[in-house]
Amino acid sequence: xxxxxxxxxxxxxxxxxxxxSTSPIFQRxxxxxxxxxxxxxxxxxxxIGLDGCHLKGPFGGQLLSAIGKDANEQIYPLAVAVVEAQTxxxxxxxxxx
Numbered sequence: 001x002x003x004x005x006x007x008x009x010x011x012x013x014x015x016x017x018x019x020x021s022t023s024p025i026f027q028r029x030x031x032x033x034x035x036x037x038x039x040x041x042x043x044x045x046x047x048i049g050l051d052g053c054h055l056k057g058p059f060g061g062q063l064l065s066a067i068g069k070d071a072n073e074q075i076y077p078l079a080v081a082v083v084e085a086q087t088x089x090x091x092x093x094x095x096x097x
Contacts, residue, residue, distance in 0.1 A: 002031060002033075006033055006034055006035070007034065008034030008037075008038075009031070009032060009033045009034045010030070010031070010032045011029070011030070011031050011032075012029065012030045012031075013026075013028075013029045014027045014028050014029070015027055026059075027083075027084055028081065028082060028083040028084060029081065029082050030079065030080075030081040031079065031080050031081070032078065032079040036076075036077060036078055036079075037078065039076065040068045040076060040078055043070060043071055044068040044069060044070050044071075044076050045068065045069045045070075045071075047068065047069060048066055048067070048068055048078065049066070049067045049068070049069075049075075050064070050065070050066055051064070051065050051067070052064040052065070052086060055082070060084070061082055061083060061084050061085070062082070062083050062084075062085060062086055063080070063081075063082055064080070064081040064082075064083060064086075065077065065078075065079065065080050065081075066078040066079040066080075
């Protein structure tokens with residue numbers, strides 16, 4: 001829906017598919033809105049900060065974010081990802097995105 005409503009945006013979702021009798025299991029997602037990337041290129045400093053935090057819930061995982069700094073010294077969100085863990089596999093998947 002994100003890619004359909006926001007042309008130029010990137011939204012990736014990965015699920016693990018088990019036998020047909022069960023629902024898919026969420027693994028990771030990555031979202032970058034086109035307006036955010038265009039805004040960053042148009043008016044932010046050419047520095048990107050990366051951060052992550054653990055999700056404390058029944059499903060766990062990590063929330064990863066990429067931010068920039070705008071002309072008013074405020075943070076400017078660029079991208080967000082939710083991954084099962086900061087593993088080589090999940091980070092390589094984000095790099096491909």
